[in-house]
Amino acid sequence: MSNTEKFTGRVSAYVAYRERYDPEIVLPVLREWRVLEPDWLIADIGAGTGMLSDVFLASGNRVLAIEPNAEMRQACAQLHPANPNLSIIDGTAEATGLASASVDVVAVGRALHWFNLEATLPEFRRILKPNGWVIILAFGRSKEGREENIAYEDFLRPFTQDGEGTRVTYAVYQRLKDHFPGDEFHHKEIPGEMSLDWDALRGLTLSLSHAPLPGTPQFAPFEASLTRYFDRYQQDGRITLTTRYWINAARFNQAL
Template sequence: MSTDEPGSDPGRARSFGAVAAAYDAGRPTFPAEALSWLVGPGRLQILDLGAGTGKLTAVAAALGHDVVAVDPSEEMLAVCRRLPGVDTMVGAAESIPLAHASVDAVLVGQAFHWFDHARALPEIARVLRPNGVLGLLWNRSDTVVPWVRRIHRAMMGEDFLAGNDQFDPMPILLQSDLFSYVETARFRHWHDLDRTGLRQLAQSHSRVAVLTETRREAVLEQIDAIYDSTARPPEPLRMPYFTECYRTRPSDLANYRRTLDAPVAPPV
């Protein structure tokens, strides 16, 4: 979920299943160097939590990791299942369908802002092995670029103008007694789009997905107009992104609580 605004609205949170194809076609991937920074070298067992159509899952699998993708949307996971060698499970961050201490890393791409954090953080700490990694990623469009600002203004409306279109996870992580020191990093990359792809990117945003058909089509017409005035076909329109990354590990308290609940699962 790209720079969708903080997600306390259940309607918007459930909107992604209906636009799974547009999400997969229009949303950017994640840079491999971002994942390498988050989890380090070696082959790991990784949970992609809130995996959606598998944008992050695909990158982790391509780096040689064993990945299980969990998402509450069956429609989104149906797309993710096309990836070879990836396990998928329907489930929520607040009730993860995995055993205690069963994964080396939990990665969350574009989804942490939709979680009920009071319930999700204990679940994430539960499934992580000691010294495991929680990695959060967001692709943020570089709105310093004028035409990118126009696209986001069309999609986000008043929230964009008020500066309410981004979510900061740092206060939540710092206030949790289940996780330790938080490290951050940023990686630059680009996403190439044609006219259809830019429209699909807009369609995949929750703010647009829940609009009435008439209002949604009005937004998409604005998106088409921006493409027509900016792009120079046959060259793709290169959407600039920064991937913001947050890395933390379970605290001593989280590791102690886990040992009280169940023994550590052995590596597979």
Template sequence: MPSPTDRFSDRVENYVRYRPSYPAAVLDVLREEIGLTPDWSIADVGSGTGISAALLLDNGNEVFAVEPNGPMRAAAEKLLAPYPKFHAVDGTAEATTLDARSVDAVVAAQAFHWFDPAAFGGECRRILKPNGWAVLLWNARRLDATPFLRGYEELLQKYGTDYARVRHENVDESRLDCFFGTSARRRSVENFQPLTLDGLRGRLLSSSYVPADGDPSQAAMLSELDDLFAREQTNGQVVIEYDTEIYFGQIA
């Protein structure tokens, strides 16, 4: 299997077009819980194609988007070029290259499960200003809320190459405690992603754990996806429902 750094390199186009964004309610939670203001500087670690960075930039924040994967970082640079407060950084969670005590918060969106939690925690302590905050975000797909979502999960279980091993739900309290050094607080908000058939196909193919182009099982997987869509669509769309999970705390 490809390394965490490389495994999305052949999925970038679909990732940009079909991955869900984060709802604006995330910002409301962060304002309420940690005092987020537009003048904070933020390290967005494992920033990928810039989905979470865009949310923070729209809030007025200066964002240092740390991403080791070249194609994903290039996509973010293209997407976010209009933002003068956006800075792309070639670095990793464990070695961001950012200056010591340089940011007010560290955010990792849909990425923490790829990191070494202890090493990432140490790097956060280095780059955070005194009393700075760490925030972990995930769009957690609801697995059993509708017949469509049950069918989609069954499809992933059937065709996913290493789905059970790499899914972010494997992050447990021990990994969170190892990172934060204490118990983190948690909030969640709803998020919904309506998709046409083309969008659903792209969303599936953006996942690193499904068969890639050239894999003989990809065609069978997409055929079953098309059948699922035909059964469950309403007015030419299905909806992937998420709970956007927000963990936050100050690194002990």
């Protein structure tokens, strides 16, 4: 399955249960860094259903939501009917289809690990105006913290590629600064917690790319394993997980 199709069949769970970004948390950080102005044009790359786009729309920005998955684009359109500040475009991180030097900010949410960075970063540089910013952020459960977080990672490991767990896939985020050498790099982490009942935990898990889809041979053992995890760690019918906002903004070296 190509990366473009990883979320086909998962969109309803993604819309209903995936963690959403809070503009009241994200926007003050971006404004403090002076990396966002309301009149700037934003390219949200790998936009999915528009969760990160919503942050910039709340700031009054115009947003170009670039998304290669047809089901995701359809959901994004349904969630943003007739919004004049949002344009939904069929494109990839490596080939956005946007004009050169046309956007003020390139933004990426929880999608960077799906991109071919050797092709993506030159494309970002091409579509950005001079001195434009790249904003990369994520929000969701931490891989560490509470015992519940660590056990959830252990639960997922057999269902990830080659049983390696999510750390290998997400390692690109830890090396982000290597792609933006120099002083114009900002980073902030904001910890928190979320509490999930069974339906929310199941829905969130089904929205993940490595979760077996219902009807596949792996689904029954997957759901049984998730049930055992919930029964082991739930208190009063809820699981508590440590969360983290991971917010970054950088500029390319203009001399290159």
